[in-house]
Amino acid sequence: xxxxxxxxxxxxxxxxxxxxxxxxxxxxxxxxxxxxxxxxxxxxxxxxxxxxxxxxxxxxxxxxxxxxxxxxxxxxxxxxxxxxxxxxxxxxxxxxxxxxxxxxxxxxxxxxxxxxxxxxxxxxxxxxxxxxxxxxxxxxxxxxxxxxxxxxxxxxxxxxxxxxxxxxxxxxxxxxxxxxxxxxxxxxxxxxxxxxxxxxxxxxxxxxxxxxxxxxxxxxxxxxxxxxxxxxxxxxxxxxxxxxxxxxxxxxxxxxxxxxxxxxxxxxxxxxxxxxxxxxxxxxxxxxxxxxxxxxxxxxxxxxxxxxxxxxxxxxxxxxxxxxxxxxxxxxxxxxxxxxxxxxxxxxxxxxxxxxxxxxxxxxxxxxxxxxx
Amino acid sequence: xxxxxxxxxxxxxxxxxxxxxxxxxxxxxxxxxxxxxxxxxxxxxxxxxxxxxxxxxxxxxxxxxxxxxxxxxxxxxxxxxxxxxxxxxxx
Ligand code: SF4
Ligand code: SF4
Numbered sequence: 001x002x003x004x005x006x007x008x009x010x011x012x013x014x015x016x017x018x019x020x021x022x023x024x025x026x027x028x029x030x031x032x033x034x035x036x037x038x039x040x041x042x043x044x045x046x047x048x049x050x051x052x053x054x055x056x057x058x059x060x061x062x063x064x065x066x067x068x069x070x071x072x073x074x075x076x077x078x079x080x081x082x083x084x085x086x087x088x089x090x091x092x093x094x095x096x097x098x099x100x101x102x103x104x105x106x107x108x109x110x111x112x113x114x115x116x117x118x119x120x121x122x123x124x125x126x127x128x129x130x131x132x133x134x135x136x137x138x139x140x141x142x143x144x145x146x147x148x149x150x151x152x153x154x155x156x157x158x159x160x161x162x163x164x165x166x167x168x169x170x171x172x173x174x175x176x177x178x179x180x181x182x183x184x185x186x187x188x189x190x191x192x193x194x195x196x197x198x199x200x201x202x203x204x205x206x207x208x209x210x211x212x213x214x215x216x217x218x219x220x221x222x223x224x225x226x227x228x229x230x231x232x233x234x235x236x237x238x239x240x241x242x243x244x245x246x247x248x249x250x251x252x253x254x255x256x257x258x259x260x261x262x263x264x265x266x267x268x269x270x271x272x273x274x275x276x277x278x279x280x281x282x283x284x285x286x287x288x289x290x291x292x293x294x295x296x297x298x299x300x301x302x303x304x305x306x307x308x309x310x311x312x313x314x315x316x317x318x319x320x321x322x323x324x325x326x327x328x329x330x331x332x333x334x335x336x337x338x339x340x341x342x343x344x345x346x347x348x349x350x351x352x353x354x355x356x357x358x359x360x361x362x363x364x365x366x367x368x369x370x371x372x373x
Numbered sequence: 374x375x376x377x378x379x380x381x382x383x384x385x386x387x388x389x390x391x392x393x394x395x396x397x398x399x400x401x402x403x404x405x406x407x408x409x410x411x412x413x414x415x416x417x418x419x420x421x422x423x424x425x426x427x428x429x430x431x432x433x434x435x436x437x438x439x440x441x442x443x444x445x446x447x448x449x450x451x452x453x454x455x456x457x458x459x460x461x462x463x464x
Contacts (some may be wrong), residue, residue: 066394068406094390096401121386121403160386160403186383188459189403200444234459236404261384 016064016256019293022075023260023271023363024088026055030076031104032138038196038276039075044263052082054284056089056263061289063093070095075263078105084117088219091118098123100164103150104143111153122154123191126165129177137170137334147183162189168208172218179225183233190233192222194240196272203268209359215240227280246317247324247340254302259293267292269299272327277334287352302326307337311345374449375385379463381452382422387460389417402460418450426452447449 001187010153027244028043035068050058059070064363070090077083078101090097099114124147128134154161163182175192182190185285194215195208210218222237241248251258251270266281267289273279277296293299301307305318312323324331324340333348341348375381379447383389387402389409399412400407409417415437419429434441455461 064394066389066392067391068399068401096388096390096406098403120388120401123403131424158385162403191404231457231459245429 009193016294019062019257020067021069021071021258021261022062022067023071023258023270024055024058024086024258025073025075026050026077027075027079028100028263029078029079030074031239032102032127032140032143038271040056042157045213048082050265052085052282055086056288058284059086059095060093061088061284062093065290065293068096070364071098074104076102077177078103078110078306083269084110085273087114087117087119096120097132101125101150102143103136103147106150106153108149108153111150111157115157115159119159121160121162122150123162123164124151124154124279126163126178126181128171129174129181133171133174151185151187153238160189162184162191163187164191164193165217166193167210168195169210169214170208172210172214175218175221176225179221179229179233179235183229188234188235191236191238191261192218192237194218196238196301197219209356210240212357213301241325244342245344247321247328247329247342249321250323250325250340253322255293255299257298267296267298269302270327273298275327276330278336302337309337309339312339315345318341374462375456377427377430378425380423380425381420381429381461381463383454383455383461385457389414391405397429400460402432402454405458405460406429412447413451416451420452425461427463 018312024142025039027046027049028039029046030037062070065148072083072086077099080086083099087097097119099119100123101364102125124132126147127137128144134147138144151161157327163178163185164179165171172194178192179190195211219237219239222235225233226235238248250256255269258270260271260273261284262268262274265283267284268274268281273281278342281298281303282292282296284322305313308318308323313317314342321343324343328342329340330336332352339346339349346352381405387400389398389400390401391397395408398409398417400409400413400417401408408453414432424432424447430445431443433439433444434447437444452461456463
């Protein structure tokens with residue numbers, strides 16, 4: 001169990017609009033062990049997880065604060081036996097509920113019940129396009145066929161299905177098959193997300209970093225498929241930013257659109273914010289969610305533009321990309337306030353590109369994430 | 374183009390809601406929350422899955438006292454954009 005989190009000092013109030021979405025990481029437990037999991041290396045154990053009552057109350061607070069969409073994630077959210085009650089709570093507070101799952105732990109009976117409780121949408125992760133690849137990446141034998149079953153139950157219940165495929169060096173070339181599979185499975189949306197090197201993925205850079213050519217081909221294929229499948233399948237694409245010239249707009253601006261509650265109740269501006277060591281996170285067990293959103297020092301650390309150093313400070317792109325990703329700046333420069341090295345204006349840019357190139361050429365054994373007890 | 378006899382219907386997992394905190398209507402869909410202006414909200418209020426596009430245009434023209442052929446273009450464009458994004462189908 002964690003020690004009680006210290007509360008942060010009162011800060012000058014910076015007023016922001018209310019958050020649109022909340023990511024509820026209800027557990028770190030998961031039967032899979034994907035080598036790119038964004039969970040922290042220090043996983044929360046079962047007895048450190050928030051109770052049903054607290055989660056239900058947090059959902060109420062989130063709805064009052066202005067959250068519209070509740071993403072239930074983990075770990076594997078189906079590892080919580082009270083998932084059904086959480087969906088009920090979402091419906092009671094008129095939150096749009098999205099179940100982000102590997103499918104393992106769901107049965108047909110559970111799916112019927114979840115639908116009855118008001119589940120709005122299922123997002124199923126796809127580790128590969130066949131059992132061999134998927135079970136290798138997920139590190140779980142038989143996972144692929146159970147996933148296919150869950151997809152069938154989902155569409156049979158007329159629940160919208162999104163497939164989420166994390167692409168990396170080992171599977172990115174099979175994108176056309178992923179797209180065909182998504183259509184065949186009756187998915188409405190496909191998310192193609194190039195692996196992000198936070199959490200466990202950072203241990204697997206050499207094994208997972210796609211080459212510049214792979215990334216380029218992937219982008220072309222997405223563009224072609226979007227055109228061809230208009231009205232059939234929507235494709236969202238997160239390109240490989242290590243091979244780009246400008247960074248992605250991090251979360252639409254730090255602390256501006258969403259928040260993330262982790263299994264033990266700490267509230268973070270993004271799912272990787274735990275990698276910034278000096279940030280202090282408040283806990284829903286100690287403070288109301290609205291108070292945390294407005295006053296938590298972790299949320300205020302990189303809000304707005306005042307914290308920015310050069311070259312971001314005087315750059316006219318700052319309102320578009322917010323200086324890039326804080327977690328990436330932290331990981332690559334040791335300073336979370338630095339310009340994201342993905343940016344061509346960063347003094348570290350050349351070094352990052354060289355490193356990405358070396359990792360792309362490199363190979364390596366996969367290091368799998370482990371299971372919290 | 375959606376024919377006047379076509380019946381538009383929001384797909385499962387796509388619904389409108391009045392956002393009390395921000396004071397406007399939104400369309401909630403998989404991974405999307407779309408803020409609706411008054412026109413979008415009015416169109417979706419008439420899109421009940423049983424009425425045809427023609428009937429929806431009639432209703433909007435009467436309700437807002439607007440010439441039918443002037444609003445039809447906007448209504449069709451709006452509904453088609455939702456169809457392209459897999460939020461709506463036309464039977
Ligand atoms: S800092 Fe931003 S882009 Fe980076 S992991 Fe966090 S949310 Fe994502
Ligand atoms: S300098 Fe900063 S604000 Fe400008 S493009 Fe680069 S990351 Fe974005």
